[in-house]
Amino acid sequence: MAFEPPQRLVRALGETERNGAADWLVKLPELVQQVVGLRELTVERVQAPGGRSSLVVLVRQADGTPAVLKLAPPWARPESERAALAHWGGFGAVQLLDGDGDGDGDEGVLLLERLHPEMSVRSLPEAKALLEAAGTLRRLWVEPPAGQVFESVAERTGRQAEAMRTSATADAEVAPLVDAALAAREELLASAPQARLLHGTFRQSKVLAGERMPWLAVGPDPVVGECAFDLARLVRDRVEDLIASPSGASITRRRVKRLAESLELDQERLRGWTLFRAVESGVRARRVGRPQDAELLLEFAGWL
8 A cells, every 4th residue: 555644643653752662654555555454454544634643544354334443653642542442342332343352463453433524523513513522522531441551640640740840940031930830740649549541542532433333432542540640731721712702711711610510520620620731732743843733732831
């Protein structure tokens, strides 16, 4: 299968600063051809713009059933995604079609039910989009499986906190926000409520229209921890619109309150995790050379 990986994926992998990213991209066409042959799939097209950490290919199985083939590098934790999707069993999330995926050449490969990639919750009016997204997210918050293989919120944010401290040392302009975000994290972890299996990277564009259910989540980077951490990423959805609005700060505070109440979470815990996640994303964007994204995220964080 001859193709060019979507530019969005190429750019995102370039920002990861990970050894092996370039090699993985070079080998990707050969890997796709191998997997397609082994599974007797027919390729329709590569989904573009696609994701930032994986290649998504629209395919048909041998019996003609439409499906999605997803290939991700090891650092994107595809086996963790597989474990979460298997545990959810299609309830609130896309259905895993290839069971344990323990065949030859299956590392980093997932075969998923076909949803409607052109129709995400983000296409709805904002109020409706937030309502539908929050309802989908609630379904995913379940007890982690016994002997779970997922990292914790403390572990994930610990790595992020170290990178934030390094950035703050080198960039005095972001230091006050970084200090506030790190302080919020320490306070939140000191009194964390019951842990649940979380999507990990939830936002409106991660909720697609389906056939079995109106809306289903895709693309988790699962983690175990408190639900407010998961909801925090949704708070800043459409951040560019919030920043452009004269009343963006007050809209943001109302959004925190409304989302916390709708999912019965503590408002201050949601505000704290929203602050941490916005600052972490903003500092990272600044570090990898996306100054416009960084400016939006850090201004948003300043409202919290």
